[in-house]
Amino acid sequence: MLNSKMSVAILTQHFYPDIPGTAKISTDLALGFRNAGMNVVVHTGQPSFLSNDSLPSQEEYMGVTINRAYSSKISRRRQSGRALNMLIVAAITFLRLLRNPKPELILVDSTSPFLLITAWLIHKVKGIPYVFIVHDVYPEIAISIGVLKPTGLTTR
16 A cells, blocks of 8 residues: 555656656656655666756656666667667666665556566565556557567567
8 A cells, every 4th residue: 555655666768857758657657656745766767869968867856866877878769779778777777776775666667678677676686566557558560560570479
């Protein structure tokens, strides 16, 4: 049960001031929890849709602590570059969650499969429960543009 003194960690690839819809959803969720009196820490990457400038690795936004992981400057236009950026963010997030005070709950969204693995590993190591939030599950679009195979494991 959520309570106003609870400490919540949100794991997401995109967060304020980035511009994807998932960044907006994660930001609204974090601010909603903060407005309810909860302690909220967001673990995310550097904005990838804005400029190439890096933001501070830690900052506060309207009472929410944001921990930004290093992200490589490899182009996100290629799947390999995107995957590498996601993997780096997840690895840094994992290390931070291991050594920092443990939150009572982890919320992880579907912006990176590696962040889901991170949440699961932290659950196994520290016993922290996690909730997986799924955004935009439309495999038919990925199939039609050739990113997924119609009979592949991910599609199924």
